[in-house]
Amino acid sequence: MRAFILGLIPLVFSIAANAQLVESFADGNLNQNPTWAGDEGSFQVSGEQLQSNGPATTGTTLQLVTASTAASGVTWEFYANLRLATSGGNLADVWLMADQASLKTSGTKGYFVRLGGTPDEISLFRQDATGSPVYVINGQDGTLKSANNNVVRVRVTRSAQNVWVLEHDLAGGQNFASGGTATDATHQRSAFFGVRLTYSSANNRNFYFDDFRITDTVPPALLSATPTGPHQLDALFSENLDAISAASFRLVAGPAVLTAQTDADNPALVHLTLGGNFPLGNNTLEARNITDANGIVAAGPLTAAFVNQGFAVVPAFNQVLITEIMADDTPVVGLPASEYIEIHNPTASTVLDLAGLRLLKPGSATAAVFLAGAVLLPGEYAVVCGSTRVSQFAAFGKVFGLTNFPSLSNAGDQLVLRARNGQTLFEITYSDTWYKDLRKKEGGWSLEMVDAANPCAGSSNWTASTNDSGGTPGRVNAVRTTNPDRTAPTLQRAVALTPTTVRLVFGEKLDSLANTNVGLYALTPAVPITRIVPQGPDFRAVDLLLATNLPPNQPLTVAVHRATDCAGNGAGPITSTAFALPIAATAGDVVINEILFNPRTGGVDFVELLNRSANYLDVQGWQLGVEQAAGLSASPISAEPYGLAPGQLLVLTTRPDVVQSEYPTHDPAAFLTMASFPSLPDDAATVVVLDAKGQTIDRFSYDEKLHLPLLSDRNGVSLERIRAAEPSVGGNFHSAASAVGYGTPGRPNSQYQADPTGAKLFQIEPEIFTPDEDGQQDFTTLTYRFDYPGYAASITVYDAQGRLTRRLLRNETLPNSGFLRWDGLTDQGRKAAIGPYVLLIELYRVAGGETHTYKRNVVLGGRF
Known part of the structure; x- marks a missing residue:
């Protein structure tokens, strides 16, 4: 100046x-x-x-x-x-x-x-x-x-x-x-x-x-003109000015100048007020007869060109989007060898002020902060990368280089954009399954959002870039097309966090404001709800705050009359689910119901749990572990409250999307994503479920020999529990049926068998079975109940000609009740011929010296 x-x-x-x-x-x-x-x-x-x-x-x-x-x-x-x-x-x-x-x-x-x-x-x-x-x-x-x-x-x-x-x-x-x-x-x-x-x-x-x-010796010069508001303009001169007048100023295009006032701290700066909003785009300010503080006059006209780009405002929810993610930059396809994200302003006329905006991963101690002066114009795209990588992306347009740019996990991560006041503006939890292309998943290709008008969607609105360079940083995505969200949110589960707080979890992101109306929710039996609290940063859950305490383990039903997702879709019919204030689990309340320890290539392990008790439980703090010679290796099941109702199935895995793609399920809500998973050997190991106090809830020693010997390929075949009430032993598990794709995670087991009723000493179920792995009567069971303990038994299968087919048991002590399974195989591991068979049961009770012999008939059938 x-x-x-x-x-x-x-x-x-x-x-x-x-x-x-x-x-x-x-x-x-x-x-x-x-x-x-x-x-x-x-x-x-x-x-x-x-x-x-x-x-x-x-x-x-x-x-x-x-x-x-x-x-x-x-x-x-x-x-x-x-x-x-x-x-x-x-x-x-x-x-x-x-x-x-x-x-x-x-x-x-x-x-x-x-x-x-x-x-x-x-x-x-x-x-x-x-x-x-x-x-x-x-x-x-x-x-x-x-x-x-x-x-x-x-x-x-x-x-x-x-x-x-x-x-x-x-x-x-x-x-x-x-x-x-x-x-x-x-x-x-x-x-x-x-x-x-x-x-x-x-x-x-x-x-x-x-x-x-x-x-x-020099008259004043007009250095710049800068819009500061819809009808405000600042004119900066090269030196302090004498008294000035609004008549000295005019816009080449736009409203008249109403007032002109020198700045109190800087007499070379003049604040102009216009008679209306001046237009967007290029413009010029003219100044005439401007006198400096020493009396030197610049007759003019003095001119300063400027561009009115609009006036930046703090972004609102979903006004700044992450539309592209390069998490795995190697091998290089055509873009710089650097991680980046792309942000986009989807508005038609709003300039966004990004100053103070934070990019972070939830739980991280640091955040990447946008500096003062960072703006995003209407419809504009910009690359966001580490502060040392800006030069690599200079050719792609606007670039924001941020200190503490988060490291992007190749397999998947959660990213959040937060305003400087802490408000969540955008959240995305991506996964490498979103590429939908095994080749591009290996690196060098970005993930791109398909439809920016559907920002709340996940996998269904993202895919691998189709651009030959591997991505489109700073410009319209190559995969852009219309992909609207017309699906209303579904209520997946409810869990009582405390006697006065109930959390509802939905299948997609909610409108955090539209779902805070207490009148949208009701409990049966009736309990007054005082307030609704949405849960960020992804807003898939809301907490109901109650006026009175819930009694432990007493079932209630929560009904949601209307839930609105962030795309504006509202649930039509009332949706509801049962829950209760959970109580502590005891050993055997929850059992291992299905296990996949030898997945196919590209697949992942899973363990399915079953709450066979009548109690409502919470698996928060539980662990899934594997016992081997080196000791116990365990992984947390859930760090958050997660309710388990009586009879409920819970599938544990690190990649529900992969499991669901290989084993179609009708209940995706039955899956719980674990951050890590214990290594399950392909041959044999003991799986243990521990509660939050480290107490064993269930354990199962699996072995690949438990699979049906006739299987030509055991990869991708799960072991399923046969009877819920029976112990977690090898005899109570069988290979999943081929008719269901060799696994049933999240739905009833293909080999499930109800516990028999009646008081018979021995009971065959079914009496005709067809061991063809179709999930229908693939084996037969011999259920027994004794009045006294201490029986030893030998059980042998003979064909109609009296020839020995299979020794199921030989001089083994039995508990008071249980069952044995015959899968239709001979002692040589071959499938027995179709026809009738006799099970010869020989009992000997040592205490009384009793000997008893029984026969039960069964038919091994076949489908034509």
Whole structure:
């Protein structure tokens, strides 16, 4: 900014209009025309010259200043005579610009001419708020070489373009020689002009100065015009202005200027108020007859072009979207080898102010923060990457390089954009299954959002880029097409977190405001609901706050009359689910119901649990573990509350999407995603379920030999529990049927068999079975119940001709009740022939010496 100089009292009228300070010391004093301050007692006017007269002490520093705001388009001139040999301890600094009155203390900013110093030079220096002075113009060493008479007149000019010219005349006249030129625009404002002297004891009276003159020779220039509001415009000039009028300004296109007011802190800045909103796009401000503070007039017209891009506002929910994710950048296909995301402003006319916007992964201690000045124009796309990767994406348009840019997991991650007030603006939890392409999943390709008008959708609205370079950072996605969300949200489950808080979990993101109406929810038996609290950052859940405590383990039903997703779809019919305040589980309440330990290539392991008790339980803090020779290896099942109702199935896996794609299920809500999963060997191991206190709830020792021997390929075949009430032993598990795809995660087991009723000592079920792995009567069971303990048994299968087919049991002690399974195979592992068979049962009770023999008939059938 160009400014003018004023003393502390007005200048006399005889001074030329373009001269802002003239000090010849002809009046013989320092207290008027202008007024000087500082160490004025250590200076005197002698022979109409300013002379130092400080203490005769080596290392003394003196200063004298007067008010001056001259900064640009200005010429400074002064006469000096240093009657001494200059050195590092004997020098004079003439401050042309200083932002503070103290020239001795650190922190004062400005420019000064140094006379002397160790190089005996005449040079121009800049002083910043910290650090040592730095050269602007480094004058010739040895210029001031006299031991007792260094006479010089110095002239310094700074143009409006910040070009500095240093000149001097070593005879003290007006025959100036060049001392150098340079460009420096660091400091644009000044408050004082002055001198600072440093000397040894013998030189306390050897500094003389005269003819200080500061002259403004340049009319004011219009530097810029900046829209600051719908009908506000700031005009910045090169120097302080005199009184101005709205009549001096007009827009080439747009409403009239109603008022013009100089800024209270910066008289070179003018605030204009317009008669209406000016149009978007390119425009020009004109200014005429502008007078600076020194009376110099710029007739004009002065012009400044500007662009009205609209006025940035803080984004609202879903106004700034993540529309592309490069999580796995290797191998390189055609884009830079760097992770990035793409953000998009889907609005038609709103400029978004991203300053303070945070990009983070929930749970992380750090966030990547957008800096002040970051804006996203209507419809604009921009790349967001690490601060050191900006140059790699410069060719793709607007780039925001952020410190603490989060590392993106290749397999999947959760990303959140939060406003500076903490509001969640956008959330995405992606997975590498979203590529829907095994080749592109391996790296070098980005994930792209299909329809930006459907930002709340997950996998159904994302896929791998189809662009040949691997992605479309900074521009419209290659896969863009219409893909609206017309599905209403479904209520998946409810769990009582506390006696007065119930959490409802839905199948998709909700409208966090539309679902806070207490009237949308009801409990049966009736319990008053006081408030609804949506749960971020993904807003798939709401908490119901209750007026009274729920009793433990007493079933209730929660009904949702209407739930609205963030796309505006509302549930039609009332949806409901049962729940209760959970109680602690005991051993055997929950059992392992199905297990896949040898998945197909590309598949993943899973373990299905069954709550066979009559109790409502919570698996928060539970663990799934594997016992091996090296010890127990366990992984957390759920860090969050997760209710398990009586009879409910719960499928544990790290990749529900993969399991569901291989084993179609009618209840995706039965799946719980685990962050990690214990390693399940393909041959044999013991799986353990532990509660939050580390107590064993169930354990099952699986073995690949438990699979049906006739299977040609056991990969991808799960073991299913046969009877819920029976122990978790090998005899109670069987290979899943081929007719259901060799697995039933999240739905009833294909090999499930109800516990038989009746009081018979031995019971065959079914009496006709067809071991063809179709899930229908694939085996037969012999259920037994004894009145007394201690029986040993041998059970043998014979065909109709009395030939031995299979020894099921041989002299083994049995519990009071249980069952044995025959899968239709012979002792040689071959399928037995179709026809009738006899099970010969021989019992021996040691305590009483009793021996009993029984026969039961069964038919091995086949389908034609």
